[in-house]
Amino acid sequence: MKKFLIAIGALILIGVIGIVVLGKIDFNRMNADNYYVHITEDGLKKEEKQSDGKIFVTYIYNLEGVNAKGEAKTFEFTASKNLRKDAYLMLYVKDKKGVSSYDEVKLSDIPKEAQAKLK
Known part of the structure; x- marks a missing residue:
């Protein structure tokens, strides 16, 4: 009985x-x-x-993005608010889905080859 209770406790903990x-x-x-x-x-x-009946607002962006190797592609993505001008974003891009997410980053956090093309 004791082993059974230990096993159940372990399964609950793993869950x-x-x-x-x-x-x-x-x-x-x-x-x-x-x-x-x-x-x-x-x-x-x-x-x-x-x-x-509620109004839903999105903002559509069509921008050229650069990866760490300096290769450029154009991406279209949406945001739920108007993004801050002069901000730098890191886009997360999947082959079939396109832009799936993004984070704001500092220019100093961007790889050097990408920095050169974004300036």
Whole structure:
């Protein structure tokens, strides 16, 4: 009986740890390529009406991004707010999905080859 209770306790502990880990992992950023962009202008504002009548606003950006090797590609992505001008972003890009997420970064955090093309 004691072994059975220890086994049940261990399974519960593994389950709780698994749930915590899954909650912390951002699958949008896993196995994604990183590109860097410079926000120089406001995004294109797009308003959509939801089924409950509320208006949902998104901002569309179409920018050239540069990876750590200095290779450039153009990306279209959306944001829920108008992004700060003169900000630098690191885009997380997946082959089939496109831009899946982004983070604001400092210019000094961007690889040198990408910095040269963004200035």
